[in-house]
Amino acid sequence: METNQSIRLAVEESIQFLEHEPNFTMNHGGYTRQKWDGAWWHMAALYEMGEVKRIPHSAIERAKKLLKNQVWRTFIITPEDHPTSDSDKMKMDCCHCELAVYYMILMGYGCDLDKELPWIREWLLEHQLPDGGLNCDPEAYTHSRKSSIVSTLPPLEAILWHTNREFTEQEAHFLDEGARYLIEHRLVCSKQDGSVIDMEWLKPCFPRFFEYDILRGMSFLAEWSRRRNKPLPVELFSEGLERLNTSKAEKGLRIGRQVFDPQGPWGGYTFPLLEAVAGIGVVSPYLTKQLDRVIERMESEHLNARLK
Structure with missing residues (x-):
């Protein structure tokens, strides 16, 4: 859903970038993510906008090749998990x-990554901790x-x-x-004292990439309730x-923060599409659509409860 000329132009610019400069490059002895202006971030922004089909096929093929050949397929928890050969260390x-x-x-x-790269789904399913979530910190x-x-939502999604x-x-x-x-964490709260773990999570964020906000959690639970035929936690x-x-706002949900905030922990270079869809205080059609689905699911749950 493209809302204005600047976004349309920025989408086209990202498509051109992905066609001609995939930016899956070597840096400092290994592959780099080029945060925030590398190929993965352009692709992720398009995905979150519902424009994933516009990613050039050539970029998709290069991305799959990278995952097939240049990713260490083990989450490094213990010393034994580290690669040993020079090629694997790269x-x-x-x-x-x-x-x-x-x-x-x-x-x-x-x-069809479950056919082409089945180890990815297996990786996600195998790293759930006893409390129900995951953690990208190996010490956990x-x-x-x-x-x-933060580590839990993308694998669940x-x-x-x-x-x-x-x-x-x-x-x-x-x-x-x-x-x-x-x-159990009430989307944003500590189990110990009920306090909000991070007040930034109360501010809707777009695009999120790996970041968390309360709407992201609600969106997962709404779809989980529907797909798994489980009661929605309405309260x-x-x-x-x-x-x-x-x-x-009157026309929807405003963006409250940017994951790439130059003053924050993940500051860095950006690209036009990221800037175009991430304005703080701007009503986001993408977040608004997600909020509408959550509200629709709540209304459906209320209706079902009345009919019982």
Whole structure:
């Protein structure tokens, strides 16, 4: 859904960039993500906008080649997990949320990664912690055993949004446990004292890439409830919508922050499309559409409750 001329032009510029400058390059002895202006970020922005099909096929093929040949297929937790050969040491070491975003882009485009790269889905399913989430910090698997909400959402979304068949028992368990984790944390809260873990999560963010906000959590739970035929936590959603009131405008939901904020921890170079769709205070049609789906799911749940 493109809303104005500047976005349309920026989309075309990203398409041209992906066709001619894929930017899957070597840097400092290994592959680099070129945050925020490399190929993956252009592709991820287009995916989140619902424009994934406009990514050039040549870029998709290069991306798959990178994942096939230049990624270390083990999440490094212990010393034994490290690559040993010189060629393997040159490979990218991915984390859960990063790998899940890559997976969603390519699956959204129409690739069958479960046939071409089955290890990615297996990776995501295998790294769930006992509390129901995941963590991109390896120490969580050897010490705290506690998950990160930020690390958890992309893997959950990858399985939920990109499984066009009945879920396997393992997948259903993965999604249900992930939903439990989010519900127990009331989307944004500490289980210990109920306080909001990060006040920035209350500000809608677009595009998110791997970042978290409360609407992202609500969107997952709404679709999980529908796909898994599970009760929607209506009280929790009412609380979530109240938390979003300050970001609502007459025409939709306003963007509250930028994941690439130059003053924040992830500051860096950007690109025109990212700038065009991420203006703070601007009503985002993409976030508004997501909010509308959440509200529609709540209304459906209320209707079903009355009919019972």
